[in-house]
Amino acid sequence: MAKKKAQHALHIKSHTHGSSNEISFSVLDAAREARDAAERDRREGAGAGRVPLFTLGRGKKPRATPARSQSIVIPEGAAPARSSASSFASAAAAEVDRRAFRIVPVVVVVCVLLALALTLGQTLISMRTQQQGFRSSLNDNISVITSCDETLIPFDELVMAQYDRKRLSPSAAGQHAPSFEDLSEGYRRVVTDIAPSRAQLEESLAAIESMRPTLADNNAEEAAHQAVTAARARLNMLDAGVAIIEQSLMATEAFLDCQGGWRAVINADAAAREATALLREMSEANVRASMEESDEAVTQLNDARELFTKAQGAYPGLDLDSFIAYVEKRLEAQQAALASDQAYLDRDKEALAEENDRYNALEAEAAALAQDLGDDPDQRVANRFYESIEDQVTVYEAERLKAGNADTFLRDYLGQSVQ
Numbered sequence: 001m002a003k004k005k006a007q008h009a010l011h012i013k014s015h016t017h018g019s020s021n022e023i024s025f026s027v028l029d030a031a032r033e034a035r036d037a038a039e040r041d042r043r044e045g046a047g048a049g050r051v052p053l054f055t056l057g058r059g060k061k062p063r064a065t066p067a068r069s070q071s072i073v074i075p076e077g078a079a080p081a082r083s084s085a086s087s088f089a090s091a092a093a094a095e096v097d098r099r100a101f102r103i104v105p106v107v108v109v110v111c112v113l114l115a116l117a118l119t120l121g122q123t124l125i126s127m128r129t130q131q132q133g134f135r136s137s138l139n140d141n142i143s144v145i146t147s148c149d150e151t152l153i154p155f156d157e158l159v160m161a162q163y164d165r166k167r168l169s170p171s172a173a174g175q176h177a178p179s180f181e182d183l184s185e186g187y188r189r190v191v192t193d194i195a196p197s198r199a200q201l202e203e204s205l206a207a208i209e210s211m212r213p214t215l216a217d218n219n220a221e222e223a224a225h226q227a228v229t230a231a232r233a234r235l236n237m238l239d240a241g242v243a244i245i246e247q248s249l250m251a252t253e254a255f256l257d258c259q260g261g262w263r264a265v266i267n268a269d270a271a272a273r274e275a276t277a278l279l280r281e282m283s284e285a286n287v288r289a290s291m292e293e294s295d296e297a298v299t300q301l302n303d304a305r306e307l308f309t310k311a312q313g314a315y316p317g318l319d320l321d322s323f324i325a326y327v328e329k330r331l332e333a334q335q336a337a338l339a340s341d342q343a344y345l346d347r348d349k350e351a352l353a354e355e356n357d358r359y360n361a362l363e364a365e366a367a368a369l370a371q372d373l374g375d376d377p378d379q380r381v382a383n384r385f386y387e388s389i390e391d392q393v394t395v396y397e398a399e400r401l402k403a404g405n406a407d408t409f410l411r412d413y414l415g416q417s418v419q
Contacts, residue, residue: 261307268300
C-alpha cells in the first residue's frame with residue numbers, strides 16, 4: 001500500500017499549471033503524504049523488534065526515462081546548456097566591445113597629441129623664422145646708426161674744439177685768434193651733413209624700440225638695448241653740440257669785437273699820451289700836431305665804444321657797461337683836450353684854462369673807472385662762454401661716453417652675427 005502511494009506520489013504529471021520548469025502543488029502534496037506513510041511504517045517496524053534492511057524512501061532509485069507524453073521538469077535555478085553557450089558568446093562579444101570602447105579614447109588622445117605636436121612644431125618654426133627676421137632688421141638698423149658716424153665725427157671734432165679753453169684766451173691773438181668766418185663756414189657744413197643723419201637716427205631708434213618687445217634671444221635683446229642707447233646718445237650729442245656751437249658763434253664774434261675794441265682803447269690811449277707829450281713845448285705847430293693825435297684818439301675811442309656795444313648786444317648775458325663807461329669818459333676828456341688846444345690857437349686864455357681843467361678832471365674820473373674794469377673785455381667774453389656751456393659740455397661728454405661704450409658692444413655683436 002505504501003509502495004503504491006510512493007509511486008503515485010512520484011508520478012510526474014504531463015500537464016502542470018505554471019511554467020514548464022515548475023513542480024505542481026499536487027505533486028508536492030503527494031510526496032509529503034508518501035514521506036509521512038513511510039515514517040509511520042518505520043516506527044511500526046521498530047516497535048515489532050525487526051531491523052529493516054531498507055526503508056522505503058531512504059534509498060535513491062534510478063530516475064525512470066520519461067515517456068514522450070511526459071514533460072521533464074527542470075529544477076529552479078538550473079540553466080539549459082544552450083543558454084550557457086549563448087551567455088559565453090554574449091560575454092565574449094561584450095568583452096570585445098569593452099576593449100574596443102577602451103581603445104577609442106586612446107586613439108583620440110594620440111591623434112590630439114599628434115595634432116598638438118604638429119601645431120607646436122609649425123609654431124616654433126614660424127617663431128624661429130620671425131626671430132631671424134627681427135634680428136636681421138636689428139642688424140640693419142645698427143649698421144645705419146654706426147654709418148652716421150661719417151658725418152658725426154667731423155661734428156664731434158668741431159664741438160670739442162669749441163670748449164677747448166685755449167681757444168678763447170689772452171694768448172689767442174693775432175694768427176692764433178679764432179676765426180669767426182671759419183667757424184661759421186664749418187658750422188654750416190656740418191649742419192648740412194648732420195640733418196640727414198639725424199633723420200636716420202630717429203627712424204632707426206623708432207624701429208628698434210618697436211621691435212624690442214618681440215625679441216626672444218637675450219643677446220639680441222641686449223644688442224637692441226645698446227643700439228637704442230647708441231642712437232639716443234648720438235641724438236643727445238647733436239642737441240648739446242649744436243647748442244655749444246651756437247654759443248661759440250656768439251662768443252667768438254663778441255670775443256673778436258672785444259679784442260678789437262680793447263686794441264682801439266690802447267691805441268686811443270697811446271694817441272692821447274702823444275698829444276699830451278707834444279704840448280710840453282707850446283707852439284702853434286705842436287698844438288696842431290697834438291690836435292691831430294687827439295683826433296686819432298677820439299676816432300679810436302669811438303671805434304672801441306661801437307665794438308663794445310656790438311659785442312654786448314650780440315652775446316646775451318655779456319656785461320661790458322663798465323668798459324663802455326670808461327671809453328665814454330675818455331672821449332669826453334679828449335674832446336676837452338681838443339677844446340683846450342683850440343682855445344690856445346684862438347688866444348682865449350680863459351677858455352684855455354677852463355677846458356684844460358675839465359680835461360684833467362675827466363682824465364682823473366677815467367682813471368678811477370679803469371681801476372674797476374678788472375679782466376680785459378675779451379676775457380669777460382671767454383668767462384661768460386665757458387660758464388654758459390658748462391652744463392651742455394657735461395651732457396655732451398656723458399653722451400659721448402655712452403655712445404662709445406654702446407659702440408664697443410655693438411661691434412662685437414655684429415662680428416658674432418656675421419660669423
